[in-house]
Amino acid sequence: MTFRLADPEGRYAAVRLCSDLPLSDRERSFARHGDDWVLEIDPPAVARLEYHLEVTDADGATETGPDPGNPLRAAGAFGEKSVLETPEYAPPAWLEAETVEGRYEDFSVRGRGLGANVTGRIWSPLTDEPLPLLVAHDGPEYDKLAMLSRYSAAMIAAGTLPPHRVAMLAPGPRDEWYSASALYSRALYVDVIPALATTAPPVGMGASLGALAMLVTQRRAPGTFAALYLQSGSFFMPRFDSHESGFPRYARIVRVVRRILRALEHPDPIPVALTCGAAEENVFNNRVMARALAEQGYEARLDEVPDLHNYTAWRDAFDPHLTRLLERAWR
Numbered sequence: 001m002t003f004r005l006a007d008p009e010g011r012y013a014a015v016r017l018c019s020d021l022p023l024s025d026r027e028r029s030f031a032r033h034g035d036d037w038v039l040e041i042d043p044p045a046v047a048r049l050e051y052h053l054e055v056t057d058a059d060g061a062t063e064t065g066p067d068p069g070n071p072l073r074a075a076g077a078f079g080e081k082s083v084l085e086t087p088e089y090a091p092p093a094w095l096e097a098e099t100v101e102g103r104y105e106d107f108s109v110r111g112r113g114l115g116a117n118v119t120g121r122i123w124s125p126l127t128d129e130p131l132p133l134l135v136a137h138d139g140p141e142y143d144k145l146a147m148l149s150r151y152s153a154a155m156i157a158a159g160t161l162p163p164h165r166v167a168m169l170a171p172g173p174r175d176e177w178y179s180a181s182a183l184y185s186r187a188l189y190v191d192v193i194p195a196l197a198t199t200a201p202p203v204g205m206g207a208s209l210g211a212l213a214m215l216v217t218q219r220r221a222p223g224t225f226a227a228l229y230l231q232s233g234s235f236f237m238p239r240f241d242s243h244e245s246g247f248p249r250y251a252r253i254v255r256v257v258r259r260i261l262r263a264l265e266h267p268d269p270i271p272v273a274l275t276c277g278a279a280e281e282n283v284f285n286n287r288v289m290a291r292a293l294a295e296q297g298y299e300a301r302l303d304e305v306p307d308l309h310n311y312t313a314w315r316d317a318f319d320p321h322l323t324r325l326l327e328r329a330w331r
Helices: 139-146 148-158 182-196 209-220 238-244 250-262 283-295 311-316 318-330
Strands: 002-006 012-018 031-033 036-040 048-057 062-065 081-085 102-111 116-125 133-136 165-169 203-207 227-231 271-277 299-305
Touching: 002 012, 002 048, 012 036, 048 311, 102 148, 102 182, 116 139, 116 148, 116 182, 133 182, 139 148, 139 165, 139 311, 148 165, 148 318, 182 209, 203 209, 203 318, 209 227, 209 250, 227 318, 238 250, 238 283, 250 283, 271 283, 271 318, 283 299, 311 318
Parallel strands: 133 165, 133 203, 203 227, 227 271, 271 299
Antiparallel strands: 002 036, 012 048, 031 036, 048 062, 048 081, 102 116, 116 165
16 A cells, blocks of 8 residues: 655655554654655555544644545544545445435433433334334444444345334443443443333444443343444453553453453353454454353354444444344344
């Protein structure tokens, strides 16, 4: 892959690539070639790459932002990034497929022990019939950045999935609630899920810390979920994730993850589908977690996708991986 930034006036003293690729400072630093700054890297195991450029001027001031020479952008939880797409990349077909009409309804459930309400929105097709439920952590972000409700509407319209509802939980104080918090897990299985589910136990889904929080809740409350869909889970393990040790709840996450890995069995080994970017740093702990869950009797499967840690990657993995799990859980 080749990156190029024009600088005919010599405004910059250094240019670096900022991405989720595991590159050293030397490997991500551009070299000056005439009027341009140029960086060549070996092609990583991705079909698309989201990135920023970090530029330093002669006075040592540094700015980071999208690549001015690349008009292709992707929205994300922390702002817009430039995107490089390889010829092998194609967006999912359901983005252009027919959809059923749906409606949104806001909800707010008091989470005992949290001192706060868990809020969000429920998307559902236009019916008053009781329907199976998919519950998503970081729900508003999943809907805005990964088009989760459109995915459901397209799958229902095609007859691929039965009519269902999607409860999109707002993250609240995310770093605290989703970081293996016992208080949050209890509020989820004691208060939130019973208030939202109208038929059988729902399917839970989440990405990054949201995936961790779903798994921790299922471990603490057997019978709460029918299946789990976990994307790029932040299952911190010191041998892979010591660089995350500055995160305030790192020790708690490591302790809870270690407890899960050391268990010989679990009373509720439900189907679990995991996805993770083949080149992202979380792929190592996801491989270990998927193997451990399978050894404990779960129907656990990890699929590695050609992308990194972002909402477009998670969106692109919905079909077939989430589709296959929901068909398994609901039919």
